[in-house]
Amino acid sequence: xxxFKTKRVIYVLAVIVFVFFTLGPIVWAFxxxxxxxxxxxxxxxxxxxxYLYFGxxxxxxxxxxxxxxxxxxxxxxxxxxxxxxxxxxxxLSFITAYAFYRFRFTGRRFLISSxxxxxxxxxxxxxxxxxxxxxxxxxxxxxxxxxVIYVTxxxxxxxxIMINYFQSLPKELFEAAQVEGANEGRIFIDIxxxxxxxxxxxxxxxxxxxxxxxYQIPLILTSSQNTKVVTLxxxxxxxxxxxxxxxxxxxxxxxxxxxxxxxxIFRKYLISGLSQGSTKG
Numbered sequence: 001x002x003x004f005k006t007k008r009v010i011y012v013l014a015v016i017v018f019v020f021f022t023l024g025p026i027v028w029a030f031x032x033x034x035x036x037x038x039x040x041x042x043x044x045x046x047x048x049x050x051y052l053y054f055g056x057x058x059x060x061x062x063x064x065x066x067x068x069x070x071x072x073x074x075x076x077x078x079x080x081x082x083x084x085x086x087x088x089x090x091x092l093s094f095i096t097a098y099a100f101y102r103f104r105f106t107g108r109r110f111l112i113s114s115x116x117x118x119x120x121x122x123x124x125x126x127x128x129x130x131x132x133x134x135x136x137x138x139x140x141x142x143x144x145x146x147x148v149i150y151v152t153x154x155x156x157x158x159x160x161i162m163i164n165y166f167q168s169l170p171k172e173l174f175e176a177a178q179v180e181g182a183n184e185g186r187i188f189i190d191i192x193x194x195x196x197x198x199x200x201x202x203x204x205x206x207x208x209x210x211x212x213x214x215y216q217i218p219l220i221l222t223s224s225q226n227t228k229v230v231t232l233x234x235x236x237x238x239x240x241x242x243x244x245x246x247x248x249x250x251x252x253x254x255x256x257x258x259x260x261x262x263x264x265i266f267r268k269y270l271i272s273g274l275s276q277g278s279t280k281g
Contacts, residue, residue: 033249040245056250071251073225074233077143081229082211084147089207093155094200097162115156123153124216131220141227146218150211158203165199201269212259230255
């Protein structure tokens, strides 16, 4: 009984620590966003503001303000980049993973091993040659090509997860379909696609969340306000002479809403897809 209570206490403490480090920064950012600037810069700062100041949010939602135009243009650019990444990356990783799973060919194991090796190579390690290629071919400041780099960064992990997901499917389904005379096209459309929608949704969510949070890649490859993603826009509130902490915090709260809402709505599919796609094989 005492051992059970000890485990329960450890579990509760672990959950509290996890929640603190996960939600703590968000709560702190919200507090800063509703704290008057005079209190933020005061020599003695209280944990909570003396009154709630929503001027930063009013400015962000005022369609005539520069902050509104800048932040929401950044959100739109992030959505464009994420959408293009999903449109290219999910079908490519799905077809690649299915080919690795279904077909046996010379060099298959080597290619899968190479795919896994590329997962540990950070994209930023190759950003200098990527920038040189983009600069020499006039590809800078274009969200389409930023999305292509996103795809190359996220493709190995998503493909690996999908391969393992396919390996969790019963082989008897494919064998029965072949006995019935179904070709690979019919097997793919009638069997694989209906069974694979959880991992497709998981891959879509992973690519969206990863694209949304990118900073280094767009920092190097984009420069104009028409192509800056929201993470770069937030950094622009930090000037050489001053930092608008309240506006940064308010913008941050707004920009985490889309991925948070999507993650909450589809969390069941995200967890099930990741668990099946990472432990089977």
